[in-house]
Amino acid sequence: MAAARRFVRRTLSDWDMEQVVDDAMLATSELATNAVTYAGTSFEVSCTLEEEGVRIEVLDRHPARQIAMPSLEATSGRGLPSIDRLAASWGVTYNGLTKGVWFRLPKTADPTPRRSERPAPPTGDAAPAPVSGEGGTRPRTGETSLDSAVATVRDMLDADGAAVLLADREGELVPGASTGAVSWPPPGRLTVAGLGPHARAGLPWTADASDPLAAALGAASLAAAPLQTQSGLLGVVAAVSAAPGRFDEAAGRRLGRIADELTLVLERARLGELERSWRGWLSFVAEASDLLAGTLDSERTMALVTQLVVPRLATWCAVYTVDEGGIVRPAYVWHADETRVDALRELLEAADAAPPLDSSGPWNGYAAAAPDAARAAAGSLAGDQAYAFPLVARRRRMGAMVIGRPAGERFPQGALDLAEELSRRAALAIDNARLYTAQTAMSSALQRSLLPPGIPDIPGLEVAVVYQPAGEGSEVGGDFYDVFACGDLSESAPASRWRFAIGDVCGTGPEAAAVTGLARHALRILAAEDMPVPDVLARLNRLILAEGERARLLTLLHGEITPLPGRAGVRIDLVSAGHPPPLVLDPGGTVREGAGAQPLLGVFEDVDFTLDTLELRSGQVMLCVTDGVTERRAGDRLLGDGEGLERLLAGCRGLSAGAVAARIQRAVRDFGPEPSNDDVALIVLRAS
Amino acid sequence: MGLALHTTRHDDRVTVTVRGSIDLHSSDELRERLKSLVEAGHRQIVVDLAAVDFCDSSGLNVLVRTYKQAREQGGVLTVTGAYGRVENVLRTTGLDRFLIGTPPEG
DSSP, X not given: OHHHHHHHHHHHXXXXXXXXXXXXXXXXXXXXXXXXXXXXXXXXXXXXXXXXXEEEEEEESOTTSOOOOTTTOOSSOOOHXXXXXXXXXXXXXXXXXXXXXXXXXXXXXXXXXXXXSSOOOTTSTTSOOOXXXXXXXXXXXXXXXXHHHHHHHHHHTTOSEEEEEEEOTTSBEEEEEEEESOOOOOTTSOBGGGSOHHHHHTOOEEEETTSHHHHXXXXXXXXXXXXXXXXXXXXXXXXXXXXXXXXXXXXXXXXXXXXXXXXXXXXXHXXXXXXXXXXXXXXXXXXXXXHHHTOOOHHHHHHHHHXXXXXXXXXXXXXXXXXXTOOEEEEEEEESSGGGHXXXXXXXXXXXXXXXXXXXXXXXXXXXXXXXXHHHHHGGGGGOEEEEEEEEETTEEEEEEEEEEXXXXXXXXXXXXXXXXXXXXXXXXXXXXXXXXXXXXXXXXHHHHTSOSOOOOBTTEEEEEEEEOOSOTTOOOSEEEEEEEESOOOSSSOOOEEEEEEEEESSOSHHHHHHHHHHHHHHHHXXXXXXXXXXXXXXXXXXXXXXXXXXXXXXXXXXXXXXXXXXXXXXXXXXXXXXXXXXXXXXXXXXXXXXXXXXXXXXXXXXXXXXXXXXXXXXXXXXXXXXXXXXXXXXXXXXXXXXXHHHHHHTTTTOOHHHHHHHHHHHXXXXXXXXXXXXXXXXXXXXX | OOEEEEEEEETTEEXXXXXXXXXXXXXXXXXXXXXXXXXXXXXXXXXXXXEEEEEOHHHHHHXXXXXXXXXXXXXXXXXXXXXXXXXXXXXXXXXXXXXXXXXXXX
């Protein structure tokens, strides 16, 4: 997703179209989110330079899936309506294999000043502010309008001066713009609540010095009109005079009309500001989604959520989780002031109160439920205001996200909307992580089931094994090994013969694992019937071929170990069916191959195998590996090149079986700079 | 490392000259090429590995599957030119005795 945005940014910059880069990236991001979330496929992005502008298309490979609309799927993506807002035109193409959604952006965007790249925090100027403006600042785009408005008012009403006062969020009226003889009231003096009945009714009025507004502005007479919108009072506009009784009712009505126009201008400017910050926040949510989608670890996802929220949307954030017993507890807590994280966590834990898991809204259950001592320790935190958002995905209630701010600071509606959006995406990410963890656990259980439960003791022989599956935990590799007793296994007599096997099934995943399981069980069952090793391989070959389509190539080294009389070592009768040959190390340091090459399994019908026999005398070592060892790569070099493994083993003179295994394993690991992408298995046998 | 495939026809015989490394990433390309030749009815397919420096088990899998597919249709697939690592892996897996034919004259 980030790559798609980068591509669009780079391409449009190359084409000298920086003005539309923001909109293009945003729209691309939304479409790509749809492709990934709903179509569940990879996607392609193409940019086409056209005469009038640029056409960008996002193609996914799932023509059958619907294009998502946010009303149907509320969990992620705002879907196409945002494209509708951003693009000049858009449409959909199908060609049977792919579905494309395209949009066009004109060469030059609308003439409003471009916003900065990053969204401003909602505590700042550009927040999605409720009606009365945020943080006492006035709409910047309206500034010039205010200056020309007061000039107009003064001229039209032939006044000594004119002023606009704007309501801040505490309800105080603060200077907006003025011209002529106007004296500003001291701060805190004039409030919306202190205005007369006309202002509250939204009507213009004329008055003398007894009017609170006239008094505040130091006027002997005044005409004033409220700047009233549907959702509240933005401020007032007033014409003042040093002479009493200067304005009549008609002047009041004229001022009322000017006020109406001015209100429109201010409202439009404020909405523009809102719109720009909304776009900025939308890209924040898109970025956050990328981050969340990148983690497949639920612990990390929860920690990430708290840090995404703080300080952008709230002063602190806590993620509550539900455990198996249905107990809801705070799992992750974060505060903008790191020194207060512990106090906050202690307060929430001491409170023993759970936020609602089915609906979002204000919640301060923690403050009420906390013991007095914990409340006292938390200081002002206990008085903070908080909102809770349930974390629900795929109908699972996983917990809740709680965000908080100091008591005096209001949450702008925009911040609450964004927090809710973020909580939905976080819930989805946490649930994805849960599913992934479950799958990984299942895979490693399967992998373990393909390995022997333990290695038997063989008199006169040291046995060491190494098994290292490659890469991701969710994939079951194709390597396996086994060492087990065979022959007459009645309880009275100890085992007198053993078999070992090391094999490699071509490929990974469930199909390869199925062949691995088949091989391992067949080897044990056929050994229990005392079938000779070459016949076991021939039978296993037929069993694999009988799997038909699911058959996989299998290379296998399989042999039988018989102790020699008088503890003189062991005899090994073995077959290497397409497997890297076993290597034998003499105490003197020479290394030779211990078996000839015979065909691998799973390819040809009617293959006969013949036994190779060798003896391991005291101090001799036999090393059996899979191709993850010999084909370990460093650039163009392989570990097995130029008899590399032979030389490695030659350096293991005098070592025990365990030490040889450890040294080879380390050599494989250190051979290349990158981690191995293949399974590594090895068996070391040493006559003691 | 990619794979370069070059196909030439000589009477009844079609030769695919492979250049590069045959591994998990590149073996699909070879599979598709050989499969299309078998399906097109070619009965004598030669895979020239003289310019291949590496062939892993997925590459062997492709050769073996096409070998069997060709045989089912009364054709034959042989491998020539293998050296070094590739010759080694063919020998170790016992595939040499099935896949390596006598070098065609001319």
